[in-house]
Amino acid sequence: MKTHYIGENNSILNNFISEIRDVKIQKDSLRFRRNIERIGEILSYELSKSLSYSGVYLETPLGKKKIQLPYNDIVLCSILRAGLPLHQGMLNYFDKAENAFISAYRHHPNKGEDFEIVVEYFASPEIENKTLLLADPMLATGQSLVAVYEAIKKHGTPKELHIVAVIASKEGVEFIEKHFPENTHLWIAAIDDKLNSKGYIVPGLGDAGDLAFGEKL
Ligand SMILES: O=P(O)(O)OC[C@H]1O[C@H](OP(=O)(O)OP(=O)(O)O)[C@H](O)[C@@H]1O
Numbered sequence: 001m002k003t004h005y006i007g008e009n010n011s012i013l014n015n016f017i018s019e020i021r022d023v024k025i026q027k028d029s030l031r032f033r034r035n036i037e038r039i040g041e042i043l044s045y046e047l048s049k050s051l052s053y054s055g056v057y058l059e060t061p062l063g064k065k066k067i068q069l070p071y072n073d074i075v076l077c078s079i080l081r082a083g084l085p086l087h088q089g090m091l092n093y094f095d096k097a098e099n100a101f102i103s104a105y106r107h108h109p110n111k112g113e114d115f116e117i118v119v120e121y122f123a124s125p126e127i128e129n130k131t132l133l134l135a136d137p138m139l140a141t142g143q144s145l146v147a148v149y150e151a152i153k154k155h156g157t158p159k160e161l162h163i164v165a166v167i168a169s170k171e172g173v174e175f176i177e178k179h180f181p182e183n184t185h186l187w188i189a190a191i192d193d194k195l196n197s198k199g200y201i202v203p204g205l206g207d208a209g210d211l212a213f214g215e216k217l
Pocket residue numbers: 079080081082083104105106136137138139140141142143144145172199207208209210
């Protein structure tokens with residue numbers, strides 16, 4: 001698997017990451033969602049460089065020009081609910097993509113810190129032999145992404161797989177590297193060192209779904 005740590009180099013991406021982390025700014029949910037969207041746009045731009053391109057002639061009012069265009073059949077799949085603003089940002093760039101949505105939540109059977117991932121809702125076009133982009137802003141333990149991929153695999157095998165995350169833990173990245181096929185690409189804006197006992201990324205940003213859409217019961 002190839003991991004691309006986009007925030008490693010200085011760029012305007014740092015502004016958007018700092019605003020989603022900063023306790024003084026992140027509670028403005030409109031700004032939070034828009035920043036996740038902007039990060040989705042930047043990660044999409046970076047990811048687009050690894051797609052397949054072919055030369056196409058197009059006609060301007062004054063002549064012809066050959067341009068390299070991507071030709072992948074893209075299915076963009078995000079994990080509900082925190083994945084929604086990231087999905088929108090990526091769709092802003094991959095505007096011809098087909099779209100899929102899948103749900104995943106942490107179920108705490110003993111009301112303690114242990115949890116298992118429950119995957120329920122899945123709405124998707126055909127994914128067989130297509131380029132699947134799997135989007136979730138937080139890659140903490142990595143269990144949601146693995147559970148989601150197990151569920152998706154029952155419906156077909158994509159030709160290529162790109163995972164897009166905004167903030168990942170080191171442990172989560174290692175978990176993904178162990179559980180996904182060799183030809184998977186992982187695109188990440190920021191990587192943090194730790195997880196706390198509840199499986200939250202530290203320093204991370206808190207709960208991305210709650211910051212985007214409000215606390216749930
Ligand atoms: O890597 P993991 O340890 O599996 O954790 C990451 C998951 O947690 C968050 O979703 P959450 O369960 O909070 O659901 P939400 O989007 O409804 O808030 C996040 O969006 C990921 O899906």
